[in-house]
Every structure is written in C-alpha cells, then in structure tokens.
Amino acid sequence: MSGKSRRDFLKTSALIGAGVTGLSATAKAGPKNILSEDRMGVLVDTTACVGCRNCEWACKEAHNLPAGNLESYEDRKILETKRRPDHTALTVVNEYSSGKNSNLPVDVKVQCMHCDHPACVSACIVGAFSKHENGSVTWDTDMCIGCRYCMAACPFQIPAFEYDKALNPKIMKCDFCIERTKEGKVPACVSICPVEALTYGSRTDLVKIARDRIKRNPDRYVDHIFGEYEVGGTSWMYLSNKEFAELEFPKLGEKPAPGVSESIQHGIFAYFVPPVSLYALLGGIMWISKRRKELDEEIK
Amino acid sequence: MKKIFAILLVIVCAVAINAQQSPGKDHSKLNITCKTCHTCDVPTKSEPCLVLCPRERMVTVYQKPEQTPELIVMDQISDRYGPVYFSHRIHAQMSNMGGGCEGCHHFNTSGPILKCSNCHESTRKRENVSVPDLKGAYHRQCMDCHREWSHDTGCNSCHQLKKDLKDVKKDNIQKKYAGKQHPVVLEPTKLVYETKSDKGKFVTFYHNDHTKQFGLSCISCHKQESCTKCHDVNRTDKNKNLKVVTKKTFEDQHKNCISCHSKTENCNKCHNDKIIEPFNHAKSTGWALNKYHINLSCTKCHGTKLPYKKVDNRCSGCHQNWNEENFKHSVTGLQLDENHSAFSCEDCHIDKNFAVKPSCNNCHDDYSFPKQKPGKMLKK
Known part of the structure; x- marks a missing residue:
C-alpha cells in the first residue's frame, strides 16, 4: 500500500469519524447507481463453446x-477436474456432461460476472472496488x-487472494x-474465442439476442x-442446454446481493447507535456501581 | 430528377441489403412463410422489420455433391494459422445423411451460392453482434462434428501454424483429394431392437427389405445422422458390435416407423417376443412372386399410397393389355407346345380364372396339371 493512499484512507476515516451523524446516511446508500443504458456485457x-481454453491463455x-x-x-x-478462478488464472473453463439434444459435453467459462x-x-x-459506467x-x-470482505460478499465467490504471498498480497x-x-x-x-461463444456487446442488445436464440x-x-x-442482473450472461444448477451455477434470487451484506454491515454500524449504546450501557453500569460504592461508603 | 430518384432508390436498397443479405427479387414467391424473416404483417422496403438472421429452412439452391467444388481454400482470416484446405466435395457426400447442404449453407434463398462473408463480418468488434463473425461462423460449422468424433479441439486437424506451413503445399493437398469419394455406406441386413415394451420385447427390422423392396431412400429415415454413428476415435473393432443404449423418447423412437406404419396399426406388427423372419410374399399373402415379380418394387403393383392397396391376383388386374393374341404363355414359365398354343385361354383355364389350377378335362380324361404338362417348363 502506498503512502498516498494510506493517507487518503485515513482522511476518509477521519471525515467519517468527524461527521458520524451526518455522513452515516450516505454510507448506507451503497454504490451510486451509475448503470448506463448502453453498458457492455458478454453473452x-x-x-457453442468448444472448451479449447484459448480464453484462459489470452x-x-x-x-x-x-x-x-x-x-x-x-x-x-x-x-x-473442476477448477475455480484464482490468483493464477482469472478465468477457467470447466466441462460437464452433455445437455439436451446433444452428444457434446457442455463447457462453461467461469469469471467475474x-x-x-x-x-x-x-x-x-x-x-477499493468500483463499478464503472461501461x-x-x-x-x-x-x-x-486485504480484509477479504469482498470474497465473503461475492455471491459467485470470485475474488481470489494471493495467500502464498507474505508481502503485499493482492485480491x-x-x-x-x-x-x-x-x-x-x-x-x-x-x-481469441475461435467460435465466438463469447459475444461482446451492449447488455440490452445481448439480452435481445439471447431471447431470440432461445425462441x-x-x-x-x-x-x-x-x-x-x-442478483439484480449481471454484465456476463449465459445460455445453456442444461439447467444451470447442474453446471454448478449458484441458485440466486433476483434481489441485488449488496442488500444482504449491506444490511449486516449497516445493521451493526448504523448511525453508530449499537456501539454508542454499548458504551452508554457500560458507562451506565459503571456509574451505577460507582454510585453504589459511594452510597455504601456513606452508610459506613 | 429521375436520376436523383434512381440514386436514392439504390441507396435505400443498399441500406436494406447491408443489414441482411437480400433474398432476391422474387423471394415472396418462395415456399417460405413471410414470418420466418419479417416480424410485421406488411413489410416495406424502408421498414422491412427483419428478424435477426433467419437460419432454418431458408435454402432453395441445391447441388449434388458431385457438382460441387472438390477443394476450397479458406484464407481470408488466417493470422496465427495458415489457410484451411477444405475438402468440400467429400464433406458434401458425408453430409448427405446429416442435414445435407443446409447443414452449412443455411441461408441461400435463390441465385448463386452465397459466401459466408456476405453475412458474417470479419471483425469481432462490430455493431451487429446477433450473428457470429466470420471466424466464429467457420469454426462453429466445423467444430461440432469434429469434436463429436475426435473428442478434442486440436487446431492442427484443419490448419497448421504459420511457422509449420512450409510442409503444406496446395498442389499436394489437391492431389490428395483428387477424385476422392466417401466410401459407399454399407447397409445392415437385419437389426434387432430390444425394447421395454410389454407388447413384445423384440423389434426385428429388416433394413435391406426397406431399402430394396420398399424402395426407401437413405434420407427418408437418416435425416440428421451424426458422423459418430460410424466414425469415433473411441470406437474400436472390439466394441463395434456392442449393444448401443439409446435414450430416445417414445415419439422419437417411433418417428421413423410411423411415417409409413400408421399409428393405429397393431403393435405386434413390429413388436414380438422373438426375432421374426423377413417378409415373405408367399407366406404373408399366399401368392409367391415369380422371377419377374420379385424384381419389382412393392409400389409398382401396390401403389405409393400407404397402406398398400390389395391387388387382384388375376394377371389382367395389372396386365390389362394382355389378350389372347399378344399373350406369350412362356412368361408364366411354361412354353406351350405347338398343339396347345392353338387353344383359347378358356379351354384350360375354366371361366378365365387363372388363380386356380388349369383343367385338362376338356380333351384328356385322365390328365391333370402339373403331373402332365401341355408344353415345356422353362427354367425359373
């Protein structure tokens, strides 16, 4: 971590600390909705994927x-063997047995969605994470x-950590x-994909294309x-001839994932009420016990 | 003014064509429903409301494999790898039972054969990504079949790395494929299907009867056959005759049969507890086929409509032009001697009933056919 960014972080923390009551409201809003109408995606x-794994190399x-x-x-x-993306390969292809009306195995590329x-x-x-307009x-x-909260929060378990690096490990x-x-x-x-199993285009177009192919x-x-x-939509989308659960895709609802992590985090830290009340409670107990002691002494 | 109008018209057409390959001037007369390509009821030139590239049943141009080019060099997009020398004719022969021309040429409504690059752009970064680019389109055509039988994605089976190209010469490749044909597919005589049906476990299918006797062409049943039915690197001579387990649905299993054998027919027509004998005209109909009739296809006498119509077993039922003057008795296998050839038919065939044994009683008291013969038997 460079000195500059540490300072930035400390500055941010100080600001948050200084304006707890004022700023905690904005902290709850989560990432700003910057989704652009013509943001890109991949279908x-x-x-169509043949499992050549050229994408892994590229x-x-x-x-x-x-x-x-x-x-x-x-x-x-x-x-x-089934693999997962890690710090040595940001995308991997796994192969599964054939789906409906096909003798060919199903190959699935896995990466951040x-x-x-x-x-x-x-x-x-x-x-440190940001969502871009594209x-x-x-x-x-x-x-x-290196807190690895992202790894815990990701519904697809994508962010990987360089566990083998003692110094400056990266996500x-x-x-x-x-x-x-x-x-x-x-x-x-x-x-590089030889069969263009990966189509890069505007997400809106890709959804239309995908619907058309299914139809x-x-x-x-x-x-x-x-x-x-x-999880509220992803930039990478998949078509298949097999149920996605059989291809080890997680079963997820339509609610955006941050809802879960945010409610836990913000529940704990909301308006700093829980910590403040904890301190208030402890202080109260201290005050009572101190007063009791004083009274006891007075009686003596 | 007229000139400007003409130019404008050309531009409008060019824009329309650019979006999708034009199907030709008279395409509305083709045997295709409009909705295959147009989403609206009244498409116009300016508002053609085209669906994304239609793929199915859009081919009207067919050629026999023998009429097609022997070798095609694909080198428009070669970068890392050298060109692909594609043995087109032999692939066309192979595809005969696997979808035919349409398997690859999926959009050719009229006119000369379209190039893939007419619709598939050669750049990956492009406006319209609804159809794959040229590289993707080429690979998709080849890879599905090639993967099925080779079980790998090796690039070298179709093209060589550019650095290894010096060994590849077009002349050598041309020589390699010159006059090469896909060998004639050997057809089985008998296939026995072991089924789970309680109406009879075995279905004995006489393949040669269906092709030779009943005159069915290969593609009337084998429409979408996969190459792996014969070619598979995992198949060895050892497991060649092993039982093959299929996972077809009831409908798919019966699809090919019920196009001729109607659904209402008795299950036992095909299903039996044991393996059955091939069809025998004499046994099943009581009328043995002689050396002439045995060479005829069923449809010649029984018509093409199914179920086959019953045929009168009198010769005149079919041979309506036969009369006493022109009939040569030798076609029956018996050449009448001089004395007998002068008689009229009724003298021996009472009431002109040719289905029953002829009678000798008109002239001879103690003669009977076939003990005594009115001539010479010819070799059958």
Missing part, C-alpha cells in the same frame, strides 16, 4: 500472468487493505479487460438467461 453461449497474457504455450492448452485432461449491483463494491470498507467492476490494488479477479476496452479493443478472451432454437437451449435477473 456466453455454452452450446486472459493470462493480457494480465501479465505466466501463461505458457498456447498449444499446451489443447490437453483436455485438465477438464477432468460484473454484477449491476456488485456486493464486493458495497462490502469493501476502503472503497459495466465493469474493478478494484484498486493500492487501496486494498485478484477478472477486470473485464478495462485497459483493453479503454483502447477500443474487445476483452482478450472475447477476442428460435427451443430444442437447443433451456429457457433461461442466467444473469439477466440473478
């Missing part, structure tokens, strides 16, 4: 992680204090290739766009 068509290359040789990704043995109402942004106590959810390594997750998209490029995984190929898809409504 993952798992019926992602590592784009994020300066050790990637190895692209040809080595043709080895399909690795798909025999870039929620419309991200729980990580809301849970982060130092504001849909991406990113984090600022320099501000992160790692897909950043929707924000550096690339700023330059007008598409995300690295989308760019026109009812034999090919289950009637569900995962991510359209889950």
Whole structure:
C-alpha cells in the first residue's frame, strides 16, 4: 500500500469519524447507481463453446500472468477436474456432461460476472472496488487493505487472494479487460474465442439476442438467461442446454446481493447507535456501581 | 430528377441489403412463410422489420455433391494459422445423411451460392453482434462434428501454424483429394431392437427389405445422422458390435416407423417376443412372386399410397393389355407346345380364372396339371 493512499484512507476515516451523524446516511446508500443504458456485457453461449481454453491463455497474457504455450492448452485432461478462478488464472473453463439434444459435453467459462449491483463494491470498507459506467467492476490494488470482505460478499465467490504471498498480497479477479476496452479493443478472451461463444456487446442488445436464440432454437437451449435477473442482473450472461444448477451455477434470487451484506454491515454500524449504546450501557453500569460504592461508603 | 430518384432508390436498397443479405427479387414467391424473416404483417422496403438472421429452412439452391467444388481454400482470416484446405466435395457426400447442404449453407434463398462473408463480418468488434463473425461462423460449422468424433479441439486437424506451413503445399493437398469419394455406406441386413415394451420385447427390422423392396431412400429415415454413428476415435473393432443404449423418447423412437406404419396399426406388427423372419410374399399373402415379380418394387403393383392397396391376383388386374393374341404363355414359365398354343385361354383355364389350377378335362380324361404338362417348363 502506498503512502498516498494510506493517507487518503485515513482522511476518509477521519471525515467519517468527524461527521458520524451526518455522513452515516450516505454510507448506507451503497454504490451510486451509475448503470448506463448502453453498458457492455458478454453473452456466453455454452452450446457453442468448444472448451479449447484459448480464453484462459489470452486472459493470462493480457494480465501479465505466466501463461505458457498456447498449444499446451489443447490437453483436455485438465477438464477432468473442476477448477475455480484464482490468483493464477482469472478465468477457467470447466466441462460437464452433455445437455439436451446433444452428444457434446457442455463447457462453461467461469469469471467475474460484473454484477449491476456488485456486493464486493458495497462490502469493501476502503472503497477499493468500483463499478464503472461501461459495466465493469474493478478494484484498486493500492487501496486494498486485504480484509477479504469482498470474497465473503461475492455471491459467485470470485475474488481470489494471493495467500502464498507474505508481502503485499493482492485480491485478484477478472477486470473485464478495462485497459483493453479503454483502447477500443474487445476483452482478450472475447477476442481469441475461435467460435465466438463469447459475444461482446451492449447488455440490452445481448439480452435481445439471447431471447431470440432461445425462441428460435427451443430444442437447443433451456429457457433461461442466467444473469439477466440473478442478483439484480449481471454484465456476463449465459445460455445453456442444461439447467444451470447442474453446471454448478449458484441458485440466486433476483434481489441485488449488496442488500444482504449491506444490511449486516449497516445493521451493526448504523448511525453508530449499537456501539454508542454499548458504551452508554457500560458507562451506565459503571456509574451505577460507582454510585453504589459511594452510597455504601456513606452508610459506613 | 429521375436520376436523383434512381440514386436514392439504390441507396435505400443498399441500406436494406447491408443489414441482411437480400433474398432476391422474387423471394415472396418462395415456399417460405413471410414470418420466418419479417416480424410485421406488411413489410416495406424502408421498414422491412427483419428478424435477426433467419437460419432454418431458408435454402432453395441445391447441388449434388458431385457438382460441387472438390477443394476450397479458406484464407481470408488466417493470422496465427495458415489457410484451411477444405475438402468440400467429400464433406458434401458425408453430409448427405446429416442435414445435407443446409447443414452449412443455411441461408441461400435463390441465385448463386452465397459466401459466408456476405453475412458474417470479419471483425469481432462490430455493431451487429446477433450473428457470429466470420471466424466464429467457420469454426462453429466445423467444430461440432469434429469434436463429436475426435473428442478434442486440436487446431492442427484443419490448419497448421504459420511457422509449420512450409510442409503444406496446395498442389499436394489437391492431389490428395483428387477424385476422392466417401466410401459407399454399407447397409445392415437385419437389426434387432430390444425394447421395454410389454407388447413384445423384440423389434426385428429388416433394413435391406426397406431399402430394396420398399424402395426407401437413405434420407427418408437418416435425416440428421451424426458422423459418430460410424466414425469415433473411441470406437474400436472390439466394441463395434456392442449393444448401443439409446435414450430416445417414445415419439422419437417411433418417428421413423410411423411415417409409413400408421399409428393405429397393431403393435405386434413390429413388436414380438422373438426375432421374426423377413417378409415373405408367399407366406404373408399366399401368392409367391415369380422371377419377374420379385424384381419389382412393392409400389409398382401396390401403389405409393400407404397402406398398400390389395391387388387382384388375376394377371389382367395389372396386365390389362394382355389378350389372347399378344399373350406369350412362356412368361408364366411354361412354353406351350405347338398343339396347345392353338387353344383359347378358356379351354384350360375354366371361366378365365387363372388363380386356380388349369383343367385338362376338356380333351384328356385322365390328365391333370402339373403331373402332365401341355408344353415345356422353362427354367425359373
């Protein structure tokens, strides 16, 4: 953590401390709703994905992680075990048995879903996470204090932590290739996908496209766009020929996830009432016991 | 003024075409419902209200595999990998029972065969992402079948890395595929299906009867066959004849049969407790087929309409032009000798009933057919 950002953090804390009563109301509002009408997203068509894992390689290359040789990704043995994204691979592809009307296995790319109402942004106590207008959810390594609240809050268990690093460990997750998209490029995984199973476009368009595909190929898809409504909507959405629960997608409601983490956090800290009342209670007990002592002494 | 109007019209058309490949001038006369492409009831040039690219049943241009190009070089988008030398003709033959031309050429309403790049853009970052880009479209066409039988996604089976390209020469590849054909698919004689039906566990299906006798073409049943039915890297000679367990629904299981055998037919027509003998015309109908009739397809006598109509067992039922003058008795397998050939039919065939045994009593007291013959039996 750099000195500057520590100072920033302390400044923020001091400000919050100074204006507890005034500012606590704004703290409860959570991340500002900056969802743009033409925010971007990715539609993952798992019926088109061939499980070549080129996206894994491209992602590592784009994020300066050790990637190895692209040809080595043709080895399909690795798909025999289920993997999760971690600090060495921000996205992974898992393979499941075939779905309806198909002899082919179902391959599912896993990465950050870039929620419309991200729980990580809301849970982060130092504001290291932010939701951007183009849909991406990113984090600022320099501000992160390593509390790992984001990991607990994420409904998809995405943020990973560099546990093996003793010094300056980082939270790692897909950043929707924000550096690339700023330059007008598409995300690295989308760019390399040989079958364009990953379609990058405006989220509104993608929902329309996904609905159209389901309508026109009812034999090919289950009637569900995962991510359209889950936890209030996500930037990454999935189509499949198998129930999503069978593909190890979490079963989630349509309520935005921050609601849960926020209500816990804000419940504890709301208006600083619980801590203040605790101190008041303790103070009261102290006062009573002191007074009792005094009275006792007076009687003596 | 006219000129300006013409230019404007061209621009309007160009805009419409740009959005989707034009289906041709007379496309409204095609055998396609308008709603396949248009969402509104009255589409106009300016408001065509097109659905996102229609994919199904939109092909009217067909060619025989033999008429198609032998080899196609796909090199428009090669970057990391070299071009793909696609053996088109042999793939066209392979697809005969797997969806045919439409399997890949899914949109070709009229006119010459469209290039994929007519609709599929070559850039991934684009306005209209409803259809995959060219790279995605190509790979999607190939990968589904290739993955099914190879169980891998190796790039090298279709194209080589550019650095390894020096070994690949177009001439060599052209030679490799010159005149190459998909081998004729061997057809089974008999298939036995073990079912769970309580109406009879076994269904004995005589495949050769259905193709040769009943004249069914391969694609009347095998419409969407997967290559893995024959080709699969996991298939070895050892497990070639192993039982295959299918997970089809009742409807899918019976779909191919009930297009001819009506649903109302008795289950036992196909289902039996034991494996049954092939169809025998003599046993089932009491009328053995001679050397002429055996070569005919069923439809020749029984008509194409199902169920087959019953046929009069008198020759004149079919051979209406036969009369005493032009009839050659030798077609029956018996060549009349000189004496007998002068008689009229009724002399031996009482009341012209050819289904019953002929009588010799008109002339001979103690003769009977076939003990005594009025001529020479020909070899059957």
